[in-house]
Amino acid sequence: MSTPATPRLLEHPAPGEIRLELVLHALSDAVRLRIVSELAAAETELSCSHFVLPVTKSTTTHHFRVLREAGVIRQDYRGTAKLNGLRRTDLDALFPGLLDTVLAAAEAQSARLEPAGA
Amino acid sequence: MSTPATPRLLEHPAPGEIRLELVLHALSDAVRLRIVSELAAAETELSCSHFVLPVTKSTTTHHFRVLREAGVIRQDYRGTAKLNGLRRTDLDALFPGLLDTVLAAAEAQSARLEPAGA
DNA sequence: ATACTCGTACGATACTCATCGTAGTACGGC
DNA sequence: GCCGTACTACGATGAGTATCGTACGAGTAT
Numbered sequence: 001m002s003t004p005a006t007p008r009l010l011e012h013p014a015p016g017e018i019r020l021e022l023v024l025h026a027l028s029d030a031v032r033l034r035i036v037s038e039l040a041a042a043e044t045e046l047s048c049s050h051f052v053l054p055v056t057k058s059t060t061t062h063h064f065r066v067l068r069e070a071g072v073i074r075q076d077y078r079g080t081a082k083l084n085g086l087r088r089t090d091l092d093a094l095f096p097g098l099l100d101t102v103l104a105a106a107e108a109q110s111a112r113l114e115p116a117g118a
Numbered sequence: 119m120s121t122p123a124t125p126r127l128l129e130h131p132a133p134g135e136i137r138l139e140l141v142l143h144a145l146s147d148a149v150r151l152r153i154v155s156e157l158a159a160a161e162t163e164l165s166c167s168h169f170v171l172p173v174t175k176s177t178t179t180h181h182f183r184v185l186r187e188a189g190v191i192r193q194d195y196r197g198t199a200k201l202n203g204l205r206r207t208d209l210d211a212l213f214p215g216l217l218d219t220v221l222a223a224a225e226a227q228s229a230r231l232e233p234a235g236a
Numbered sequence: 237a238t239a240c241t242c243g244t245a246c247g248a249t250a251c252t253c254a255t256c257g258t259a260g261t262a263c264g265g266c
Numbered sequence: 267g268c269c270g271t272a273c274t275a276c277g278a279t280g281a282g283t284a285t286c287g288t289a290c291g292a293g294t295a296t
Binding site: 016019020021022024025027028029030033094095096097098101102104105106108109112 | 134137138139140142143145146147148151212213214215216219220222223224226227230
Binding site: 165166167175176178179183195197198199200 | 271272273274275
């Protein structure tokens with residue numbers, strides 16, 4: 001009982017507090033765009049460690065926080081892992097089509113820059 | 119003849135050089151978002167001095183350059199004025215719907231934050 | 237309990253950027 | 267020619283950010 005079973009809740013902006021500029025800024029980074037793309041493709045919640053990113057863990061934490069504080073993703077603790085999910089419903093309500101359009105644009109650019117580089 | 123009648127051409131990225139991250143970053147600023155919105159509404163080229171922005175002229179020049187270097191707008195000298203136009207065709211070809219979606223999102227947010235503040 | 241894994245916090249660093257003021261260049265009209 | 271307008275270039279500055287390393291806390295497995 002010394003540790004009061006802290007739920008370790010993370011702060012998220014309410015839907016009404018989500019600002020377009022912050023969302024666009026959060027998406028204007030290659031690493032974060034990749035995180036969001038994978039998250040959208042998975043259509044489920046993913047742990048941070050699932051992602052293989054070209055940066056250290058510290059930097060990864062930073063990028064996830066930027067996404068969370070912009071209102072793009074939701075983060076919840078699930079035991080030892082932290083699950084990340086897209087706030088698709090909130091974003092679609094505020095900015096209809098924005099997420100899908102950006103994701104399609106990201107995919108189009110990837111296909112353009114890496115034609116058959118698989 | 120000391121001055122060889124420099125046409126004062128400005129550098130623009132070719133359509134193939136436009137990067138999504140840079141476009142999103144260019145749009146993730148309130149001042150620049152406002153410039154792009156007005157430009158889209160006007161559907162014609164506007165001079166820099168047409169815009170009434172809450173920053174100095176130096177800063178205005180900076181923002182226009184960011185937009186130009188990201189490939190969002192095209193700038194051409196027309197006598198003493200510099201005309202700015204949206205690169206709608208190029209952007210729509212690369213990232214279909216992105217510009218319209220972002221502009222709609224910006225308008226939605228403005229309407230939400232300034233209900234009847236006209 | 238011990239040890240291991242996952243993720244955070246903190247401090248440091250180097251870079252970018254938004255902002256400004258001042259001085260300067262290009263163009264057009266007098 | 268001269269002056270005014272439109273915009274730029276340069277330098278400075280303060281804030282933000284992307285990056286890292288190390289140390290720590292919380293949870294799970296042994």
